[in-house]
Amino acid sequence: MSSHNRFNAIDIALERARVAVNQPNELTSAFFGTNVFDQKAMNDYLSPVLHAQVAQIMQKGEALTRELAAHIADAMQKWAISKGATHYAHWFQPLTGRTAEKHDSFFTLDNKGQAIELFSADALVQQEPDGSSFPDGGLRTTFEARGYTAWDPTSPAFIIEVNEAKTLCIPTIFVTYGGQSLDYKLPLLKSQQFLQKYAIQVCQLFDPQVNRVFVTLGWEQEYFLLDEALFHSRMDLALTGRTLVGKSAAKGQQLEDHYFGAIPDRVYGFMRDLEIESHKLGIPVRTRHNEVAPTQYELAPIYEELNIAIDHNQLLMDLMDRIARKHKLRVLLHEKPYAGVNGSGKHNNWSLATDTGKNLLSPSRMPSKNLQFLCFFVNTIAAVHKYGDLLRASVASASNDHRLGANEAPPAIVSVFVGETLTRVLNELAQDGENTDTGVKKFINLLDTLPNLELDNTDRNRTSPFAFTGNKFEVRMVGSSMNCSAPMTVLNMMVGKQLKHFCTELDNLLAAGTEKEAAILALIKKYYLEAKNVCFEGDGYSDEWKQEAAARGLNNFTDTPTALDVYISPWAEELFAESGVLSRSELHAHHEVKLENYILQLEIEARTMEDIAMTQIIPAVLNYQNTLSTNVLQLQDIGFDKDIFKWQMSTIKDIGQRIQQIDRCCNELKQIRNQRLSIREQAQVYCDKLVPTMQTLREHIDHLEGITDDQEWVMPKYRELLIFR
Numbered sequence: 001m002s003s004h005n006r007f008n009a010i011d012i013a014l015e016r017a018r019v020a021v022n023q024p025n026e027l028t029s030a031f032f033g034t035n036v037f038d039q040k041a042m043n044d045y046l047s048p049v050l051h052a053q054v055a056q057i058m059q060k061g062e063a064l065t066r067e068l069a070a071h072i073a074d075a076m077q078k079w080a081i082s083k084g085a086t087h088y089a090h091w092f093q094p095l096t097g098r099t100a101e102k103h104d105s106f107f108t109l110d111n112k113g114q115a116i117e118l119f120s121a122d123a124l125v126q127q128e129p130d131g132s133s134f135p136d137g138g139l140r141t142t143f144e145a146r147g148y149t150a151w152d153p154t155s156p157a158f159i160i161e162v163n164e165a166k167t168l169c170i171p172t173i174f175v176t177y178g179g180q181s182l183d184y185k186l187p188l189l190k191s192q193q194f195l196q197k198y199a200i201q202v203c204q205l206f207d208p209q210v211n212r213v214f215v216t217l218g219w220e221q222e223y224f225l226l227d228e229a230l231f232h233s234r235m236d237l238a239l240t241g242r243t244l245v246g247k248s249a250a251k252g253q254q255l256e257d258h259y260f261g262a263i264p265d266r267v268y269g270f271m272r273d274l275e276i277e278s279h280k281l282g283i284p285v286r287t288r289h290n291e292v293a294p295t296q297y298e299l300a301p302i303y304e305e306l307n308i309a310i311d312h313n314q315l316l317m318d319l320m321d322r323i324a325r326k327h328k329l330r331v332l333l334h335e336k337p338y339a340g341v342n343g344s345g346k347h348n349n350w351s352l353a354t355d356t357g358k359n360l361l362s363p364s365r366m367p368s369k370n371l372q373f374l375c376f377f378v379n380t381i382a383a384v385h386k387y388g389d390l391l392r393a394s395v396a397s398a399s400n401d402h403r404l405g406a407n408e409a410p411p412a413i414v415s416v417f418v419g420e421t422l423t424r425v426l427n428e429l430a431q432d433g434e435n436t437d438t439g440v441k442k443f444i445n446l447l448d449t450l451p452n453l454e455l456d457n458t459d460r461n462r463t464s465p466f467a468f469t470g471n472k473f474e475v476r477m478v479g480s481s482m483n484c485s486a487p488m489t490v491l492n493m494m495v496g497k498q499l500k501h502f503c504t505e506l507d508n509l510l511a512a513g514t515e516k517e518a519a520i521l522a523l524i525k526k527y528y529l530e531a532k533n534v535c536f537e538g539d540g541y542s543d544e545w546k547q548e549a550a551a552r553g554l555n556n557f558t559d560t561p562t563a564l565d566v567y568i569s570p571w572a573e574e575l576f577a578e579s580g581v582l583s584r585s586e587l588h589a590h591h592e593v594k595l596e597n598y599i600l601q602l603e604i605e606a607r608t609m610e611d612i613a614m615t616q617i618i619p620a621v622l623n624y625q626n627t628l629s630t631n632v633l634q635l636q637d638i639g640f641d642k643d644i645f646k647w648q649m650s651t652i653k654d655i656g657q658r659i660q661q662i663d664r665c666c667n668e669l670k671q672i673r674n675q676r677l678s679i680r681e682q683a684q685v686y687c688d689k690l691v692p693t694m695q696t697l698r699e700h701i702d703h704l705e706g707i708t709d710d711q712e713w714v715m716p717k718y719r720e721l722l723i724f725r
Helices: 004-015 039-045 048-060 066-082 121-125 185-203 228-232 235-240 265-280 306-326 371-394 420-430 485-511 516-534 543-552 560-568 570-579 584-638 642-673 679-707
Strands: 087-092 100-105 107-109 115-117 147-151 158-162 165-176 213-227 285-290 296-301 329-332 346-354 466-468 473-475
Touching: 004 213, 004 228, 039 048, 039 066, 048 066, 066 121, 066 165, 087 147, 100 165, 121 147, 165 185, 185 213, 185 306, 185 371, 185 485, 185 570, 213 228, 213 306, 213 485, 228 235, 228 329, 235 584, 265 285, 265 296, 265 306, 265 329, 306 329, 306 485, 346 485, 371 420, 371 466, 371 485, 371 516, 371 560, 371 570, 420 516, 473 485, 485 516, 485 570, 560 570, 560 584, 560 679, 570 584, 584 642, 584 679, 642 679
Parallel strands: 087 165
Antiparallel strands: 087 100, 107 115, 147 165, 158 165, 213 296, 213 329, 213 346, 285 296, 346 473, 466 473
């Protein structure tokens, strides 16, 4: 890589033209979901009787018969072919964190050798992709590598368009030959089932008409964009998704002028294109804006049922990458692609809704009188108090370690923010008082010429990892590159467990003769008092909170290996087993995969950093050092006093010493990587030794960037990466 690559990349990026984007119709509603085999498509391709049967079965969550599956397969094939699809694929979510698919053609030969198009019930319901190279945590041996994908009929099939090719994709789960989970979807579905069972029991205390409870999710996806020429001229970005070196730019996000600012032209084209393709796939994206950090953006959809919302988010991340390439851009989903500016998260807004149309976490205008709301609200807080460490573990990763607690994202300490009004309601309830608020909402009168602002019952505490925000809980710890399934599975499971506990204790009180409303109030009061230590309304970034949290008995797991230990604690094993989400062997396998991912990610970063240091940084600074040395010799020959070239000599010495330290750090990284340890020991060594050594190496390189001739520096600098528009 020559030193001119950097400047060539800058020139190319500046000269890019915006890619034209054409919307299929002026109205989004006219093409929304056109590539989805949804209820409308089923109605067009299934008889009314069959369509009614399918709708009823899916609504009740019952299993499909093979006969009915055959009718659906036939209808799905006809619909897909009418759209131009030539292949189909079981689309699944292995433990890599992204999606996977293996394409098969509708084309085949019948028993007479005649060419036909065929898509059978067997092909729809189950396939054997093998997938022996996917992470399995020891659940499969090399000679027992068979894996199966099984159709998830609760999430609709869709057509992916890549250039002229169109493929029917069928959402599936991925399991071993023995039925053990190798993916994120199966545990999620099991956790929903567990939560729903006890949520229905609680709902029926207030409304016997409730037969189903849905978990809903609204995710907020943050990301960075960069021109592909700049992206490819940085080895670290291309291989790891983040900048491993780089001196902070003089202007970063200090002025916060990027936040909610005018969207740059090329970015606007990308956003429109992404929205169009998302809408065709039934992903209801609605919000787009600039985020705080330069070149950072966000989009968010309308809330959906949890399983579909997660499928849509996984599909969206694939779309983002594909569409960005079309626009000669690259999407950075890493939680911390640049040091010194905000990283990216994926806030998960979680709530519960009934088949009668009620949001169970909506407090109404009188929350103190809304007993059903208080029941679900306080039980959720109690669940976080008991099992919050598991929620922290579910978002642990090498990349998210850069973000959690970094004064831009929630801390690693799990606490709950509920807001002033609801805190007052709960405290008065705990003291056997009665809340006298006439309503949740108040008004601010700004000016006579402006309409009054209606205040919600909570503000948004940006430092809280688990905040109540009006009619939902916002899990703010989730990293931008993550599959939402892991934290949502844990949240479902722990709230389900708490509701089960509530039902048991309520039954005991009722059996003892306590009146129902009094018994419910007594338990709500008890749970709030027990869980009060997890509620925190202040600044989660402060050092004082760390001390206070420790006094309250709240853990602060600041690194991934320690956080992940919670997964295999006895109480966590019991919780996963009781809920049926993961068996002990599955849980340990998933834990091992998470450790492996942590180790591999850091190993790739360390090796990339060594390569950059030895093949790009040292040659560049040696060239500059030689230039300075030549200058010194020339000045000496002329006869100038040493004071004249004192700065040059000091810089030459500084460069030499820094090169020595860089070489030492690279050798240390190699030694750390070459140790043969157990997977848990290796993860901890990487955390305690590899990461600090990489940080020291970065400090030396970043210092050299600040003193080396700009023309010699081969990699685009932060000032160039962060001003891209």
